[in-house]
Amino acid sequence: MTLRSSGAAQVKNSEVAWGEFDPIAYVDHNYRDLQAEDAEILHIVRDHFAGHFRNQGVGPVSGIDVGAGANLYPALSMMPWCDEVTLFERSSANVRYLKRQLDSYDPNWDQFWDVLCENEEYGSFLVDPRLQFRKVVKVVKGNIFDLERFGGSLRSVGTMFFVAESMTSSCREFTLGVKRFMRALAPGAPFAAAFMEHSKGYYTGKKFFPACDVGESEVRASLEPFASDLDVYRLKTEPKLRSGYSGMILSCGRRGNSDVAVPIR
Numbered sequence: 001m002t003l004r005s006s007g008a009a010q011v012k013n014s015e016v017a018w019g020e021f022d023p024i025a026y027v028d029h030n031y032r033d034l035q036a037e038d039a040e041i042l043h044i045v046r047d048h049f050a051g052h053f054r055n056q057g058v059g060p061v062s063g064i065d066v067g068a069g070a071n072l073y074p075a076l077s078m079m080p081w082c083d084e085v086t087l088f089e090r091s092s093a094n095v096r097y098l099k100r101q102l103d104s105y106d107p108n109w110d111q112f113w114d115v116l117c118e119n120e121e122y123g124s125f126l127v128d129p130r131l132q133f134r135k136v137v138k139v140v141k142g143n144i145f146d147l148e149r150f151g152g153s154l155r156s157v158g159t160m161f162f163v164a165e166s167m168t169s170s171c172r173e174f175t176l177g178v179k180r181f182m183r184a185l186a187p188g189a190p191f192a193a194a195f196m197e198h199s200k201g202y203y204t205g206k207k208f209f210p211a212c213d214v215g216e217s218e219v220r221a222s223l224e225p226f227a228s229d230l231d232v233y234r235l236k237t238e239p240k241l242r243s244g245y246s247g248m249i250l251s252c253g254r255r256g257n258s259d260v261a262v263p264i265r
């Protein structure tokens with residue numbers, strides 16, 4: 001991900017050719033090898049989900065990863081408790097990538113599963129993760145702004161990694177994207193959402209994609225109306241391999257019981 005010159009005009013989500021997203025270049029750059037930032041995220045998210053589901057006594061639940069792109073680790077983090085995980089994604093190229101992963105996902109994802117398994121709730125999951133992935137994961141092409149209309153029941157666990165701020169340069173669309181994600185979750189559902197901090201946009205292959213410049217306060221403000229037990233962390237790991245942003249922000253919490261009305265800026 002590379003810095004672009006400042007002063008660029010605002011780019012809305014609908015103006016971007018998402019079909020030109022190159023999942024192979026994206027995986028090569030970001031997820032071929034486990035980066036320290038993702039390891040830090042995995043530690044926090046796995047302990048959050050494991051802590052929630054431990055002693056819950058509920059049967060299998062349904063989960064959703066919004067804007068899944070070419071990243072399987074959010075789905076892996078929800079998988080042990082789910083009989084269905086929807087990977088909801090707008091780009092046809094990413095949808096094709098995800099569908100290709102269903103039968104037997106690529107070996108690079110094993111290192112992410114291994115970090116999850118350091119927590120005993122994952123480590124004691126006896127089913128082969130590839131079998132479980134094939135059994136429970138469904139890939140759905142769709143637009144986050146239509147998520148409410150996409151329908152189905154509300155999900156009991158959810159993730160959204162590097163999407164709301166990395167799909168538009170409009171702050172209004174960023175806030176709306178977070179709202180649509182949170183409204184797809186049932187009251188009490190645990191969630192994790194990750195954000196690039198102060199991103200200037202990014203390249204995937206040769207194609208540039210826009211971003212909305214957010215920091216911890218914007219992330220907190222966007223989630224707070226819909227969340228309870230909200231934690232917002234700035235990762236300790238400083239950006240190394242990737243560039244064009246100042247750090248990463250991770251938020252974990254539960255879907256609140258009611259929405260506090262906030263105007264979408």
Ligand SMILES: C[S@@+](CC[C@H](N)C(=O)[O-])C[C@H]1O[C@@H](n2cnc3c(N)ncnc32)[C@H](O)[C@@H]1O
Pocket residue numbers: 013018021066067068069070071088089090091094142143144145160161162163166167
């Ligand atoms: C920076 S990538 C993040 C991908 C992945 N979640 C990750 O953790 O690496 C942003 C993703 O958002 C998807 N996206 C963009 N606009 C979207 C929309 N309106 N609805 C759903 N997904 C969208 C893109 O296709 C892309 O996969």
